[in-house]
Amino acid sequence: MYCKRLYKQGGKSVPNIIAASGVKRTFGKGSGAVHVLKGVDLTVPAGSLVAFKGRSGSGKTTLINLLSALDRPSEGSITFEDRELSAMSNKERDLVRRTRMGLIFQSFALIPLMSAYENVEFILRVSGFPAAERKAAATAALEQVGLGPRMNHRPFELSGGEQQRTAIARAIAHKPSLLLADEPTAELDSKTGLQIMKVFRQLVEASGMTIIMTTHDPAIMEIVDHVYELEDGQIVVPAST
Numbered sequence: 622m623y624c625k626r627l628y629k630q631g632g633k634s635v636p637n638i639i640a641a642s643g644v645k646r647t648f649g650k651g652s653g654a655v656h657v658l659k660g661v662d663l664t665v666p667a668g669s670l671v672a673f674k675g676r677s678g679s680g681k682t683t684l685i686n687l688l689s690a691l692d693r694p695s696e697g698s699i700t701f702e703d704r705e706l707s708a709m710s711n712k713e714r715d716l717v718r719r720t721r722m723g724l725i726f727q728s729f730a731l732i733p734l735m736s737a738y739e740n741v742e743f744i745l746r747v748s749g750f751p752a753a754e755r756k757a758a759a760t761a762a763l764e765q766v767g768l769g770p771r772m773n774h775r776p777f778e779l780s781g782g783e784q785q786r787t788a789i790a791r792a793i794a795h796k797p798s799l800l801l802a803d804e805p806t807a808e809l810d811s812k813t814g815l816q817i818m819k820v821f822r823q824l825v826e827a828s829g830m831t832i833i834m835t836t837h838d839p840a841i842m843e844i845v846d847h848v849y850e851l852e853d854g855q856i857v858v859p860a861s862t
């Protein structure tokens with residue numbers, strides 16, 4: 622239902638790519654239950670760059686894990702590209718995540734013995750991307766994040782920002798419509814963090830990808846289209862920047 626609603630963005634009506642409705646997530650049972658998300662309603666227009674902010678423990682990672690179909694809500698629904706994630710089997714959710722989404726984490730999690738190119742190509746290989754298109758897709762993704770000239774270097778020969786750009790290339794090589802990034806700049810100094818944000822901005826502008834990220838960094842809020850603040854498991858300020 623939410624995904625069919627249209628939002629005005631830059632004078633144009635834009636459909637939502639993902640929406641959460643009444644999402645709750647509780648860990649554990651009985652007296653030991655931890656109610657982390659307590660009813661989150663959220664809509665994200667396609668082609669936007671969105672950030673979740675909030676104090677440590679407010680539920681940002683828990684929400685990202687639900688939106689990326691790594692976890693299921695205890696209550697409520699999440700609709701992605703007009704399909705309800707919670708109604709899908711594990712196999713269907715894995716397929717949606719593998720083909721339509723890209724994930725980035727705080728730690729870059731690159732394979733140390735592989736070059737930047739091999740790291741990207743390897744993921745395409747294990748995810749069943751057509752062999753004939755792998756080389757072009759991996760190269761294009763690395764060029765898109767400005768790593769063309771460095772793609773044959775191994776992670777230890779790359780700066781932190783270059784390693785994170787490799788992780789971004791790995792997450793976008795299969796051309797997902799939604800990129801989810803949990804604290805992608807947390808391991809980086811503020812200047813490098815801003816460079817990563819510029820890469821995100823370019824991806825949104827150039828390819829129409831949607832990016833949802835979590836952050837603690839106030840400077841980053843200036844670059845995104847919308848900031849959603851989580852407090853005690855609920856969104857308190859669905860404000861535009």
Ligand SMILES: Nc1ncnc2c1ncn2[C@@H]1O[C@H](COP(=O)(O)OP(=O)(O)OP(=O)(O)O)[C@@H](O)[C@H]1O
Pocket residue numbers: 648649655657675676677678679680681682683684
């Ligand atoms: N599997 C789990 N079992 C029990 N509690 C959990 C589980 N996962 C998360 N929590 C709790 O849920 C709360 C929210 O965690 P979450 O990681 O989503 O917060 P966050 O906003 O991302 O925090 P940070 O900014 O520190 O990364 C925390 O109190 C955490 O301990």
